Amino acid sequence: MSAEIIDGKKLAITFREQVAQEVAQFKEQSQIVPHLTAILVGEDPASAVYVRNKQRACEKAGIQSTLKRLPAETTQDKLHKLVQELNADQSVHGILVQLPLPKHIDEVAILDVVNPLKDVDAFHPENVGLIVQGRPRYLPCTPYGIQQMILSTEMETAGKHAVILGRSEIVGKPMAMLLIQRGLGADATVTICHSRTQNLKEIVQSADIIIAAIGKPEFVTADMVKPGAVVIDVGINRVNEKLVGDVAFDSVKEIASAITPVPGGVGPMTIAMLLKNTLTAARIL
Numbered sequence: 001m002s003a004e005i006i007d008g009k010k011l012a013i014t015f016r017e018q019v020a021q022e023v024a025q026f027k028e029q030s031q032i033v034p035h036l037t038a039i040l041v042g043e044d045p046a047s048a049v050y051v052r053n054k055q056r057a058c059e060k061a062g063i064q065s066t067l068k069r070l071p072a073e074t075t076q077d078k079l080h081k082l083v084q085e086l087n088a089d090q091s092v093h094g095i096l097v098q099l100p101l102p103k104h105i106d107e108v109a110i111l112d113v114v115n116p117l118k119d120v121d122a123f124h125p126e127n128v129g130l131i132v133q134g135r136p137r138y139l140p141c142t143p144y145g146i147q148q149m150i151l152s153t154e155m156e157t158a159g160k161h162a163v164i165l166g167r168s169e170i171v172g173k174p175m176a177m178l179l180i181q182r183g184l185g186a187d188a189t190v191t192i193c194h195s196r197t198q199n200l201k202e203i204v205q206s207a208d209i210i211i212a213a214i215g216k217p218e219f220v221t222a223d224m225v226k227p228g229a230v231v232i233d234v235g236i237n238r239v240n241e242k243l244v245g246d247v248a249f250d251s252v253k254e255i256a257s258a259i260t261p262v263p264g265g266v267g268p269m270t271i272a273m274l275l276k277n278t279l280t281a282a283r284i285l
């Protein structure tokens, strides 16, 4: 039997409508307009599209959005100063530094400057520490969206083996932290795989939940998937002008019990969670 397709687009619409309602209520009560400022350095076309989509989503939810666009040759110092200015600007609640930054810029040093209260991506070490300790201020948008997708399926995660492919700070590592927490949609036994993992195929074959976040087109094939597994595909790869995930969708969907498509899966949920975090930031500040 073919897997249930977890419709991230539809779920994201529900979340965005809910955020829009909450934003309207918040504005009425506080007279404050939640405000996200995004910083985009350089001309990377994919990053420009991501930022535009995030801005549009903000506007639709009643969140003010500002874009600070800087040329690729911007210096570390200049970017550092801009972040400090935004930290000090009381009208700005969320600061988003679109990654990747140009190679000459020390990305970690810039993310460390963002005021943790305005860090709606949850990349600052203070926010990462809070997540690790199980008392998050913000959750990083992609793992947050995946958590909500898992909850929407009402599947049992407690005691299940979740295998995460990829150990990035943005997806793999925080996803693992969310899945090992106590509580609903969590309590899993987690394995993280990366490019140095041995016996990767065997490990994935033992997974009840697979989260693929490596950026390799159709890497997870049907022979790696246990019948009935839940498969979450984070990957976004452009192959011959077409977007494909890290999972061979057509064959894996015949084996899995539930699967996310690409596009229309994790991506839209990531944006919806950014809106939620921005509203939270406006409430905190």
Ligand code: NDP
Binding pocket: 142, 165, 166, 167, 168, 169, 170, 171, 172, 193, 194, 195, 196, 197, 200, 213, 214, 215, 216, 234, 235, 236, 237, 266, 267, 268, 270
């Ligand atoms: P990174 O490039 O930061 O990390 C990739 C990870 O995959 C690394 O840990 C790497 O291992 C691991 N990896 C690479 N090749 C292999 C392999 N052959 N076997 C096992 N592990 C491997 O990627 P991100 O986490 O930022 O993104 C992953 C994918 O998700 C990308 O396609 C990205 O575009 C997409 N993405 C989608 C989002 C969405 O909203 N849908 C949001 C964020 C990302 P090692 O550490 O050893 O190098």
